[in-house]
Amino acid sequence: MKKIKKIKDIQIKRAQILDLIRDFFKKRGFLEVQTPILTKDISTEPYINPFSVQFSDDRDRTYHGYLITSPEYSLKKLLAQGFGNIFEITKAFRQKEALGGLHNPEFTILEWYRIHANYRQVMKDTEELVCYLVKKLYHHLYLFYQGKKIDVSLPWPRISVKQAFKKYVQINLDKTKNLNYFKTIAKEKGYRIGPASGGVNWNDLFYLIFLNEIEPQLPKDRAIILYDYPLPQAALAKKKSKKSFYAERFEVYVGGMEIANAFSELSDWREQLKRLKEDQILRKKLNKEVIEIDKTFIQALKSGIPLASGNALGIDRLQMLLLDIKDIDELLPFPAKKMFNS
Amino acid sequence: MVSTSDFEKNMVIKMDNEPWQIIDFQFVHPGKGSAFVRTTLKNLKTNKVLEKSFKSGERFEEIEFEYKKALYLYKDRKNTVFSLKENNQRVSLPLENVENEIAYLKEQIVIDLIYIGGELSGLNIPKKVALKVIEAPPAIKGDTVTGSTKTVTLETGLKVNAPIFIKEGETILVNTETGEYAGRT
Numbered sequence: 001m002k003k004i005k006k007i008k009d010i011q012i013k014r015a016q017i018l019d020l021i022r023d024f025f026k027k028r029g030f031l032e033v034q035t036p037i038l039t040k041d042i043s044t045e046p047y048i049n050p051f052s053v054q055f056s057d058d059r060d061r062t063y064h065g066y067l068i069t070s071p072e073y074s075l076k077k078l079l080a081q082g083f084g085n086i087f088e089i090t091k092a093f094r095q096k097e098a099l100g101g102l103h104n105p106e107f108t109i110l111e112w113y114r115i116h117a118n119y120r121q122v123m124k125d126t127e128e129l130v131c132y133l134v135k136k137l138y139h140h141l142y143l144f145y146q147g148k149k150i151d152v153s154l155p156w157p158r159i160s161v162k163q164a165f166k167k168y169v170q171i172n173l174d175k176t177k178n179l180n181y182f183k184t185i186a187k188e189k190g191y192r193i194g195p196a197s198g199g200v201n202w203n204d205l206f207y208l209i210f211l212n213e214i215e216p217q218l219p220k221d222r223a224i225i226l227y228d229y230p231l232p233q234a235a236l237a238k239k240k241s242k243k244s245f246y247a248e249r250f251e252v253y254v255g256g257m258e259i260a261n262a263f264s265e266l267s268d269w270r271e272q273l274k275r276l277k278e279d280q281i282l283r284k285k286l287n288k289e290v291i292e293i294d295k296t297f298i299q300a301l302k303s304g305i306p307l308a309s310g311n312a313l314g315i316d317r318l319q320m321l322l323l324d325i326k327d328i329d330e331l332l333p334f335p336a337k338k339m340f341n342s
Numbered sequence: 343m344v345s346t347s348d349f350e351k352n353m354v355i356k357m358d359n360e361p362w363q364i365i366d367f368q369f370v371h372p373g374k375g376s377a378f379v380r381t382t383l384k385n386l387k388t389n390k391v392l393e394k395s396f397k398s399g400e401r402f403e404e405i406e407f408e409y410k411k412a413l414y415l416y417k418d419r420k421n422t423v424f425s426l427k428e429n430n431q432r433v434s435l436p437l438e439n440v441e442n443e444i445a446y447l448k449e450q451i452v453i454d455l456i457y458i459g460g461e462l463s464g465l466n467i468p469k470k471v472a473l474k475v476i477e478a479p480p481a482i483k484g485d486t487v488t489g490s491t492k493t494v495t496l497e498t499g500l501k502v503n504a505p506i507f508i509k510e511g512e513t514i515l516v517n518t519e520t521g522e523y524a525g526r527t
Contacts, residue, residue, distance in 0.1 A: 048373055097377070098369035192400065203375030204397055211370070211378055211395035233374050261373070 007333060014319050014331070017133060018089065021110060021315070024132050028125075030085040030112060035074030037091055041294030042066040043073065044279040045235060046286060047203075049096040051105075067093040070312055071111050072236070073297045076265065079113060079308055080300035087112035089315065099337035100329045102257070102317060106336065107328075110318075113310035119248045119264045122309045123225055126252055126260055127156050130223060130318075137322060145324055150255040152223045160228040162246065168214045173230060176202070177245055189213075202232045215256070223254040235275050237263030252313075259318050262311035269301035344404045346379045346396055354386065354458070355402040361386040361458055363407075369398065386456050386464050389442055391519070409454040409466060414447050422447065424455060424465075433462055443467045445500040446518050470515045472527050473497055478510045491523075 022032065040063075042050050051067040068074075070092050078086060092109045099105070114121055134143055134152050141153040165171045176182040182205045186193055191208050193200045200208075218224060227250035228240065234247035248264035266272050276293045283290050320331055329335035344355065354363045362383040371377045377398035384391045386407070412424040412433070421434040422444065433455070437444065446467055447453075454466040477495035491503040494514075502516055504523045517524040 045373070047371075047375055047377075094371075097371045101368045103369070103371065200397070201375075207372060207375050207378055208395070208397065211380065216393065235374070258372075 010323060010325070010331060011333060013137075013323055017137075017319055017322060018315070020133055020136050021089065021129070024129050025087045025112060028085070030087045030114075031083065033075070033078060033083070033086050033088050035071050035078070035088060035090070037068055037093075038065055039068055039074065040065050041073070041297070042291060043069055044276050044283065044291045044293060045069070046279050046282040046288065048094055049288070050291075051093045051095055052289070069094050070109055072310070072312065073294055075111055075113055075310070076305060076308075077297065077300040079115065079305045080303050085112070085114050099340070100327055100335065102328060104316065104328050104332060104336050108315040110313045110315050111310060113265070113308050115306045115308045117307070117309045119227070119250055119262055119309045122262050122311050123158070123227070123250060126225075126262065126311055126313070127152075127154055127223070129313075130252075130254065133318075133322060143322065143324075145255045145257075145321055146326055148220060148255060150221055150223065150321075152254070156223045156225055157219065158225045158227060160246075161226060161230065161233075162228060164214050164218075164226060165209075168217045169209060171209070174245060176205070176230070179205075206230070206233065215253075218253055218256065220256045223252065226251050226253065234263060235279065236266055236272070238266045238268075248309075254318075254321050257317060257321060259321065260311055260313040262309065264307075264309045265305070267301060267305050267307065269298050272301055273298055343401045345401050346398050349379060349381070354405040354407045355383075356405050357383070357402065360388075361405050361407070361463065365391065370395070386458065387439065389464065389467070405458055407456055407458045410457060411452055412455045414449060414451050414453060416449060417444065417447075424453075426455070427452070435462060435465065439464060443518070445498055445521075446471045446473070446516065448473060448498055467518045469519060470517055470524050472513050472515055473500065474513045475504075475508060475510055478504070478508055478512075 056062045097103045162173045165173045228246045229249040234249040237247035237249040252260040366382040378395045411427040415423045423434045456464045473496040494504045513527045515524040
């Protein structure tokens with residue numbers, strides 16, 4: 001009985017958090033929209049693995065589609081149709097990821113888009129949203145997560161990815177444009193980058209160093225914003241300037257947990273098409289299904305979308321932080337790990 | 343060879359020619375690159391614990407190991423001496439191999455010795471051990487501030503900070519990872 005009560009208490013709190021998120025955006029004039037979870041086309045991102053779906057109609061005609069990995073494309077299509085500030089709370093699906101821990105194949109995602117804005121304004125939205133939730137739930141501006149106190153008061157510390165590499169590992173990220181240089185540094189640091197590790201690309205080197213040496217040094221007692229990611233790390237984000245190696249993307253870490261990924265949206269359809277084609281090439285190289293480019297998405301960009309910036313935030317992770325829950329399986333009433341392994 | 347997808351808790355892998363036991367692991371999927379496995383490892387020779395993230399798919403040599411229950415007998419100037427439970431055979435580990443554990447080893451305690459490839463290579467100290475307090479300064483009257491501590495000496499000679507209410511002759515628990523007081527028995 002005690003266990004059932006605990007699960008019920010958690011679900012009550014989760015509902016309260018969802019209500020608060022809706023309040024937050026509605027008070028700021030955002031329109032809540034609902035876009036499809038089952039779509040014909042999907043993001044081509046090489047390292048995100050969608051669920052492919054087949055279904056048929058009353059005449060037995062079969063169709064092929066996907067479960068969304070995020071509502072991003074649909075929301076941008078709405079921006080192209082003239083929608084203003086919008087947000088959506090929906091389900092998204094990704095496979096080839098862990099069951100349990102910080103991942104569940106089906107998860108709840110919040111995305112919002114602010115028009116005539118860049119990522120700095122979305123940073124502000126994010127900080128204010130988290131502050132608003134913590135304040136409403138606890139009447140103060142800190143929370144306790146797994147025995148550690150996390151201060152969420154404003155403003156949050158902000159550090160650029162370039163600064164982080166310089167500060168924590170003394171690497172000039174500009175120079176890593178040269179892949180061989182990056183490889184040499186990683187080798188000198190003792191990382192195994194030979195065939196035993198399956199070969200490495202730029203992103204692998206980035207993460208090896210980031211996860212082993214930078215992330216552990218990021219402050220755990222604060223919510224922080226890491227911003228301006230190098231281009232290989234920012235497929236849908238706008239470059240800082242025409243020739244820059246960095247794009248306007250940021251991530252949010254609260255108590256060391258990554259909860260959100262945001263950027264100034266790329267609105268140049270030619271550049272977008274070029275990057276999607278590069279994704280396809282990489283997918284092929286990785287022996288993954290080559291996903292068709294969503295033509296209506298490119299069409300939408302072509303017809304013009306306003307300058308906009310958006311954020312994708314994992315609601316389950318945010319709820320875990322707010323409710324001091326370590327494993328997503330304790331948050332969800334029916335975790336996939338339990339359902340599919342029993 | 344084992345790949346990161348074969349990782350299991352307690353498995354021992356070879357890294358830089360040392361045996362490392364997997365204490366915990368979690369897959370991370372940054373979404374903008376391959377998956378990684380955040381792993382907590384313990385060096386079975388030195389008991390040093392560290393966190394490392396490996397690219398998913400990386401391969402390692404697996405090391406076969408076994409635990410053998412043994413009774414801790416005594417230490418001399420060079421070695422710690424144990425008696426194996428299975429056959430009462432006496433075995434010893436050099437002091438420098440148990441530098442960090444010696445402060446928690448009480449004579450006649452039963453622990454797990456670690457054998458790698460048939461050779462004794464270290465010992466597995468429990469996360470918490472119970473030790474008797476042999477010296478504790480009396481609590482100062484009027485010192486009622488909650489959370490105040492004092493230094494007590496335990497039967498192995500180890501000194502820890504304990505709450506002021508702990509008395510001589512009591513047995514307390516000590517966390518062997520942090521060396522800190524972990525409660526009364």
